[in-house]
Amino acid sequence: MSPASADTPRLDFAGSPVNQSLSADDKIELYRKMVRIRRFEQASLKYYNAGKMGGFLHLYIGQESVAVGTLSLCGPNDHNITAYRCHAHALAVGMSMNECMAELFGKATGCSKGKGGSMHFFAPDKNYWGGHGIVAGQTPLGLGLGYGLKYKGLEGCALCYMGDGAVNQGAFHESLNIAALFEVPVVYIIENNGYSMGTSQKRSSAFRGCLAQRAEAYDMDWDLVDGSDLYQVRAKANIAMERARKQHKPTVLEITTYRYYGHSVADANAKKYRTPEEIENYKKNHDPISLWQRRLIEEGVLTEESAKEIDTAAKEEAAASVQFAEESPAPEVSEIMDDVYWETDNDTEASKIGRHFFND
Amino acid sequence: MSRTMLYRHAIREALDEELTRDENVVIMGEEVAQYNGAYKVTEGLWDKWGDKRIVDTPISEAGFIGMGIGASMLGVRPVMELMFWSFHSVAFDQLVNNAACVRYMSGGLINVPIVMRGPANGGTNVGATHSHIPEGLFAAFPGLKVCAPATPADAKGLMKAAIRDNDPVYVMENTLLYGTEGEVPDPADGDHVVPLGKADLKREGSDISLIAHGRSVLHALEAAETLKNDHNISAEVLDLRSIRPLDVEAILATVRKTNRVVLVDESKGFGGVSAMVSHIIQEEAFDHLDAPIRRVTSVDAPAFYSKHVENEQLPNPKRIVDKVLTIA
Numbered sequence: 001m002s003p004a005s006a007d008t009p010r011l012d013f014a015g016s017p018v019n020q021s022l023s024a025d026d027k028i029e030l031y032r033k034m035v036r037i038r039r040f041e042q043a044s045l046k047y048y049n050a051g052k053m054g055g056f057l058h059l060y061i062g063q064e065s066v067a068v069g070t071l072s073l074c075g076p077n078d079h080n081i082t083a084y085r086c087h088a089h090a091l092a093v094g095m096s097m098n099e100c101m102a103e104l105f106g107k108a109t110g111c112s113k114g115k116g117g118s119m120h121f122f123a124p125d126k127n128y129w130g131g132h133g134i135v136a137g138q139t140p141l142g143l144g145l146g147y148g149l150k151y152k153g154l155e156g157c158a159l160c161y162m163g164d165g166a167v168n169q170g171a172f173h174e175s176l177n178i179a180a181l182f183e184v185p186v187v188y189i190i191e192n193n194g195y196s197m198g199t200s201q202k203r204s205s206a207f208r209g210c211l212a213q214r215a216e217a218y219d220m221d222w223d224l225v226d227g228s229d230l231y232q233v234r235a236k237a238n239i240a241m242e243r244a245r246k247q248h249k250p251t252v253l254e255i256t257t258y259r260y261y262g263h264s265v266a267d268a269n270a271k272k273y274r275t276p277e278e279i280e281n282y283k284k285n286h287d288p289i290s291l292w293q294r295r296l297i298e299e300g301v302l303t304e305e306s307a308k309e310i311d312t313a314a315k316e317e318a319a320a321s322v323q324f325a326e327e328s329p330a331p332e333v334s335e336i337m338d339d340v341y342w343e344t345d346n347d348t349e350a351s352k353i354g355r356h357f358f359n360d
Numbered sequence: 361m362s363r364t365m366l367y368r369h370a371i372r373e374a375l376d377e378e379l380t381r382d383e384n385v386v387i388m389g390e391e392v393a394q395y396n397g398a399y400k401v402t403e404g405l406w407d408k409w410g411d412k413r414i415v416d417t418p419i420s421e422a423g424f425i426g427m428g429i430g431a432s433m434l435g436v437r438p439v440m441e442l443m444f445w446s447f448h449s450v451a452f453d454q455l456v457n458n459a460a461c462v463r464y465m466s467g468g469l470i471n472v473p474i475v476m477r478g479p480a481n482g483g484t485n486v487g488a489t490h491s492h493i494p495e496g497l498f499a500a501f502p503g504l505k506v507c508a509p510a511t512p513a514d515a516k517g518l519m520k521a522a523i524r525d526n527d528p529v530y531v532m533e534n535t536l537l538y539g540t541e542g543e544v545p546d547p548a549d550g551d552h553v554v555p556l557g558k559a560d561l562k563r564e565g566s567d568i569s570l571i572a573h574g575r576s577v578l579h580a581l582e583a584a585e586t587l588k589n590d591h592n593i594s595a596e597v598l599d600l601r602s603i604r605p606l607d608v609e610a611i612l613a614t615v616r617k618t619n620r621v622v623l624v625d626e627s628k629g630f631g632g633v634s635a636m637v638s639h640i641i642q643e644e645a646f647d648h649l650d651a652p653i654r655r656v657t658s659v660d661a662p663a664f665y666s667k668h669v670e671n672e673q674l675p676n677p678k679r680i681v682d683k684v685l686t687i688a
Binding site (some may be wrong): 032079081110111113114116120122123124125129130132133134135139140141142143144145146147148149150152158165170171174175176178181338339340341342343345349350353354355356357358360 | 386412418420421424425426427428429430431432433434435436453454457458462463464465466468469470471502505508509521525526527555556557558568596602604605607609611636640643
């Protein structure tokens with residue numbers, strides 16, 4: 001699979017107002033964020049393979065421009081939520097590598113105190129409502145975030161991320177219908193990496209050409225975005241977010257991208273359903289970090305040397321987060337019943353009534 | 361002072377009072393607004409509160425229940441009507457993965473203060489798909505709270521407690537109770553809130569304990585009257601009211617007092633609330649039992665359409681009396 005827009009004439013979105021407003025430092029910061037995500041995930045893969053973490057590990061490598069580009073547009077009233085491939089969004093909203101890596105290691109210092117793991121990072125203080133484990137299960141929640149903003153009279157929008165597999169779930173379609181019907185300020189972002197786990201878009205979606213176009217059935221705006229072009233991601237997402245904030249109109253954005261690794265580390269090679277040539281082609285010609293680096297060097301914003309420094313710093317930060325995670329304490333078994341009910345965690349009259357737990 | 365009112369009106373009064381008390385409370389569901397509610401529980405609320413607070417949704421349970429959960433994370437306090445709790449299956453992912461698990465998975469960072477309410481019962485001759493009784497099912501998911509009020513006063517008081525609760529609370533009402541009458545305290549005498557997790561001794565007795573919840577409480581009370589009149593057996597009736605949290609102390613107290621127990625539960629025989637209560641009793645009050653614990657549940661078959669048979673599937677006073685006589 002190649003990005004759908006590869007065959008179409010390339011437009012330059014650098015001149016769009018939302019990109020013109022970027023300072024040189026802003027552009028470098030976008031680069032830094034993408035590099036940090038990649039280095040964090042490479043470190044997590046290394047230590048996953050070393051047996052340091054449990055469960056699944058869904059890597060985002062190759063898709064960095066999607067989370068970084070869209071989340072760079074968020075203001076204080078904008079909220080976001082995603083599925084199980086959630087590390088990038090976490091780092092992009094400002095969560096620390098330490099709390100994220102510690103969560104992967106199942107440590108008490110993790111963002112979810114070791115109760116969530118790779119698929120369940122959360123930072124509500126940063127308007128990040130988390131990674132969720134069930135395909136498309138988060139799409140009604142994203143709708144609810146937008147609904148909550150509108151109910152409270154706040155000018156903001158909700159970004160709800162999903163993979164291309166989610167578009168075939170009923171929850172997605174129900175969400176779109178209600179979003180359009182109720183005029184909810186939500187932007188649905190399909191991160192289309194071409195594969196629903198190991199099943200290609202061709203084999204999983206009856207309407208193969210464009211997934212976002214399904215929005216037309218719900219009288220909703222949609223757009224197709226080339227995810228390897230950070231300027232384009234920002235320019236098109238900004239239009240959708242402004243539409244949500246100012247008109248309370250939802251949008252579906254399909255951002256074409258690619259993941260270098262498998263759906264999860266469980267299919268590490270991902271060779272059963274795609275060719276090595278396909279993966280190499282993306283890495284060589286469409287890698288969002290390489291392309292952004294080249295662009296910034298062309299613009300005179302970044303030098304090879306400073307790019308290398310950013311990369312080295314990200315590697316060091318990731319290594320330090322591994323050390324932090326290694327040295328962090330494991331959660332106490334005594335915390336096993338904490339965080340089930342608000343009530344039992346708080347010393348209230350109600351918490352003393354009845355029995356909430358039923359273990360021997 | 362108290363007034364006599366219908367179960368459905370007691371719930372409506374609770375909703376209306378909570379809409380007044382907290383501007384974050386919003387009522388949502390299929391036909392709750394312009395249609396005035398499929399069971400007229402929300403009748404008149406849309407006229408009074410308008411489109412913002414009383415929201416008709418499409419027939420789209422996964423979508424609108426998930427939307428309510430998402431909104432609750434931002435501090436809205438949605439009260440979602442399921443026209444039938446039997447429709448839980450359409451939204452099961454949202455009900456058990458998102459509402460129940462988000463607080464735990466986030467290490468306590470996120471609360472989900474949402475209420476799901478609607479009728480869960482058999483006995484209305486509507487066939488198997490519309491007759492599920494899932495309170496035991498949902499009580500089996502940690503993170504959820506479940507209650508099943510039997511009387512108008514409890515329906516009002518539990519509903520108010522549920523709306524103020526910071527956890528997801530599933531209120532299992534009953535179609536056949538909506539038209540029943542009972543005394544409900546007057547709002548002028550103070551806020552009538554029935555805390556979750558507190559059972560209620562609906563009738564005192566000395567020979568046997570009948571432990572029930574929801575509509576089964578009414579059957580148990582009727583059976584107790586028959587047992588007294590026809591068999592000179594003094595039956596105590598404990599109404600659980602709340603399934604999770606569960607008032608274990610009240611259960612053990614009545615068993616220790618009467619030493620015999622029949623559990624009455626509209627759930628099916630396999631699993632269900634009474635299976636759990638039975639387990640607790642045998643484990644924590646075994647020495648106080650003078651006879652085996654018996655249960656009267658719905659029979660282990662999908663609901664029969666024909667009322668002649670469905671009525672025999674469900675607990676009823678005669679079945680309770682017969683069961684009591686096996687151990688009395």
